Amino acid sequence: PAPQVQDAPAAAAAAADLGTATRADFPILHQSVNERPLMYLDNAATSQKPRQVLQTMDEYYGEGGYNSNVHRGVHALSARATAAYEAAREKIAGFINASSPQEIVYTRNATEAINLVANTWGAAQLREGDEVVLSVAEHHSNIVPWQLLAQRRGLVLKFAELTGSEEVDLEKLAALITPRTRLVSLVHVSNMLGCVLPTQRVAEMAHGVGAKLLLDCCQSVPNMPVDVQTLGADWIVASSHKMCGPTGIGFLWARYSLLEQMPPWMGGGEMIQEVRLEGSTYAEPPSRFEAGTPAIAEAIGLGAACDYLSGLGMERVAAHERELGAHLYWQLRSIDRVRIYGPSPEARLGRAALATFNVEGIHPTDISTILDSTGVAVRSGHLCTQPVHRHLGISSSVRASPYIYNTKAEVDAFVDALKDAIQFFT
């Protein structure tokens, strides 16, 4: 059954209801793991997919479907596939309030989107001695592409550190930004600390010296309203699989005028205007960046995921997560020997609905292994953020991250399971 579409409901009521309301849409959640009901709390790594998204992809491939290569096709299936593929672009554009669908470039995932910026704008614009400012809290995908480019181009990478409350330190950030800074690239919502970046303020800092701002929105686009008209970023990137969409697709957004300045990266079909043996001319964005047969079913699936989330209402999703996240945080805080990383939910911009923590004296993977044997799926390890782990003096951690289909009751059950696990090792 399709979820009820409500308009800006009272935050508390929405939060109480959303988990229960959406649960029926996610067939995968209704199973047992190790003879206990699955409790999926690894959503910051990947989300589950609602029936509606799976149906949309089945309708593409299956009975009465229209699987076919897109663009240039002159037959009916190709026409339908092209229309659906481009309609999905429009849905994504609408979801983040882009000015035009042509500002959405499909990529495999957010990682590829960052690499795309590094290898097009970055490779074309950045020169020896130019500075790129990041933070120690970045995901590896927002560090390694710049390290690779820095090696090629002789760039200087600078890393903003954390405040005492374990958010990105804006004062330190401001001090790192100089007239040589060409790019500031930061995580909007940290997948490890849960801290939220005041994007407009950072945009002012970056733009003040003529630098551009890229935001890694992997943990914000799925969880809160993100409006690129007010965000302040020049580029944002996000991944489908974390926002109810299929694997194998993600996107880059930039203002069209900026996309136009970016040279091509990968060569092949779709991205060309004319190919001659002596040289080729390239298509306008976004095609310029989409070489080869694209991830068609996946793009269409991501469009359906945007529809699904819009149907719920992103304000409602955010309210639900705010409530669930705060509950998770305070419950964990009440356990002896548990240390949660990142700011409290009372921080000015709040924190994401995820809690990364350690239990004194117990290895994170031991915790997650025991939790798994009771049906609870959480992540443990370095969470693809080794630098911030090192910065905090740890090598790994445990992370629980609820999403739209999780309930307060599940958070309580998780906390109980964690207490049992701690007991197990004591």
Add this chain to the structure above:
Amino acid sequence: PAPQVQDAPAAAAAAADLGTATRADFPILHQSVNERPLMYLDNAATSQKPRQVLQTMDEYYGEGGYNSNVHRGVHALSARATAAYEAAREKIAGFINASSPQEIVYTRNATEAINLVANTWGAAQLREGDEVVLSVAEHHSNIVPWQLLAQRRGLVLKFAELTGSEEVDLEKLAALITPRTRLVSLVHVSNMLGCVLPTQRVAEMAHGVGAKLLLDCCQSVPNMPVDVQTLGADWIVASSHKMCGPTGIGFLWARYSLLEQMPPWMGGGEMIQEVRLEGSTYAEPPSRFEAGTPAIAEAIGLGAACDYLSGLGMERVAAHERELGAHLYWQLRSIDRVRIYGPSPEARLGRAALATFNVEGIHPTDISTILDSTGVAVRSGHLCTQPVHRHLGISSSVRASPYIYNTKAEVDAFVDALKDAIQFFT
């Protein structure tokens, strides 16, 4: 119902049966287009997907499923997803007889795989004045990446032309290969001409001067047995969507020792060993080339497609296509004013089951438009091979390309529809 697995059946019997036998596996084929039964003959662009592949992906995402991020996960779903993702790699390796699953690198499509080679091995190894030998028959995806690299590195690109029978001219090719040649990159089976490359002979030429050989196997891997142990290539690339698998995935194969020599390309999660602010170390292949959350469901789906095709038997598939392709060719040849490009089926290595042609005095898109209105899906345009079109003095063409589920009766019906279309404009 699963197809019967037969071991090396008589070629003719197999060809007669395969289309009928497999048809039931492809739900999408059983529909009407423009009130006529769909006749899908655009398989060189993309193939349809059997029930078995769709089910495999449903089992991943849906009820009782195991959608989860791969590697490093310590919970049950992640364990299942990782096992299936790596098992699929093993299936692909088996399908092309690679020495090890670790020789398979997942990419979005064949285009990305070629760009990967250009941006890793190419960028690291090729120097100003080094020569790359291609042919005029290459797909744009095997031209533009080398043009882009040539611009960056000052390479010399050379293009082998065609023989009178419109195959890649091996003598001209041999003449282009010099001690300065570092790479020969050619299409194994042309998506426009249908000609088949004698790969071992070309490998000898390339290796004789110490050059490497990359083969674009997009039109061979789905259609005939391809064995990398005897093929002679150093790299091959292929796309899932043309071989009964989902969109959004493809692969690169190379001997492990060669993959080990290739530096990373995209940076991010999965591809690292250790990330420090000062610099990072990278994982071994294939992980080194798989940055970010991969196309998990798609990889698993491609594995299922390999199972499906292996179940049919690639010898049987090839025999079916040989028969269907020859029938298509000779039927078309019998029509007045029709000019087919590429060699005849009697060429030494035969030709692929596709026919690219023009009808004198009628624009290709007019043909395909009228065919479409009778339910026939064929491609028209430049087929992402503008150079060979220009070489042949045309700007576009029509292509019909049958696959495992097409029958001889369909080819006959297509030829009749084409005759009607020609009539329509006369």
Add this chain to the structure above:
Amino acid sequence: MKTLVQAFQAVPDPMARYKQLLFFATKLQPFPVEEHTEENKVKGCVSQVWVIAELRDDKIYWKADSDSQLTKGLAALLVQGLSGCTPQEIVRMPPDFIAQLGLQQSLTPSRNNGFLNMFKLMQKKALDMYMQQQAGSDSEGMAASASSGGDGAAGAGTAEQQQGSSNGNGNGNNSEASATPVADSIQRKLREELQPLRLEVVDNSHQHAGHGGYRGSATYSGETHFNVEVVSARFEGLTSIKRHRLVYQILDDELRSPVHALSLITKTPAEAGMA
């Protein structure tokens, strides 16, 4: 145009419509080979299409050609429908009639897009002619305005805005002729839908380098970038995103094609100190 649309709609069977197109194609006047130029070529078509315009008595007469018979038929439809119109009429004509032709069911998007692109090229050519008319009739000398692209473009937006309504041609439409059809349309629609207390529409397309010059160049795109400030009671109780969505919804047509960027400031009267 309307009668043409109706005639075409009357044909029920797609095959018969294609026959009709072939018939239209035969009725086209011969096209001079020397006009097979890049400038006259429609972009983004699956086949090659060329269009040229001729001005007689302030009215445009069209010629078209294509290497595809069906495309030629489509071009003939436009040639027949749009010959004898004034430049203003053509510039102001909404592309709705394309949908009404019912071609979408029988034409694939690539061909359908091609059709739209033909119409757009014709509108562009009409606009160029209108500009030349304007320049001719304008005593303050915009005579050099036929220059192709480059520096002359900056500031053109505002200059033309000012002279916009100076020369109505009595062309039967209820809106007056204008050199800034997009800006006008944005103004009109927002005024109708939002009853704004304040409305400011600024065309800053000229700030956007790399988009080609204002006239004549191949990458011509005209009015593409706007700053809009609206104060309206309709915004009360709406979040910023919802206000923006509302505006985008109203301006759906304008944003679909020519406008690249719309920078929005949306306030309630209270927020603007006007309540």
Add this chain to the structure above:
Amino acid sequence: MKTLVQAFQAVPDPMARYKQLLFFATKLQPFPVEEHTEENKVKGCVSQVWVIAELRDDKIYWKADSDSQLTKGLAALLVQGLSGCTPQEIVRMPPDFIAQLGLQQSLTPSRNNGFLNMFKLMQKKALDMYMQQQAGSDSEGMAASASSGGDGAAGAGTAEQQQGSSNGNGNGNNSEASATPVADSIQRKLREELQPLRLEVVDNSHQHAGHGGYRGSATYSGETHFNVEVVSARFEGLTSIKRHRLVYQILDDELRSPVHALSLITKTPAEAGMA
């Protein structure tokens, strides 16, 4: 080892098995902190694990440590099971017992892999010790063989192949001790399965630069590249691909881990002129 496996298998409930692991962990001997080195560290584990070996009376005694209690328990299992074995026994031990432990159901692949990696590091250390034994007992002086990597590696494969069976230790296994366990195993299996008329297995691992030296270096990988030529009647009527598949199937274990590359020539007796 077998009794340990059986004891572990007897525990039915995964939670109880985890308890068992914690218990094993407590029984480990203290691990010297200064041995927390890169060389002793197991790669690819979700947690940190270290292993060291000590040779007493030609038998190896192990110590292990981990920052994860469960992993430490797994390490303890190996330490207990493999202490007191000769280096040869450990090198030749197939990793099947890991599957028999029944951990797969309760351990995720990452942990399971870690377990396998622990065992592999222990095999590598055992091999190193065996090499040192060989060098010591060998009068022709391979004494300098402790050198780490580099040029000394080339040709080592053949050298050791020749001296392979010179020093059997009566270790109870039915095959003789060897410095080239992989090549031997390939030989043995192909001989058993294919009854070849000709069989040639050449280790050319040393040709593959970039794989590190033969001993002691961190990227040690030992026998990794082979050329195999087989003439067998079993190939009759099989295509080349099928012959290769057959060989790959037979050598499944060898190809799964240490062997990177296997270059195959497969002929029937007729084709080899031997029929």
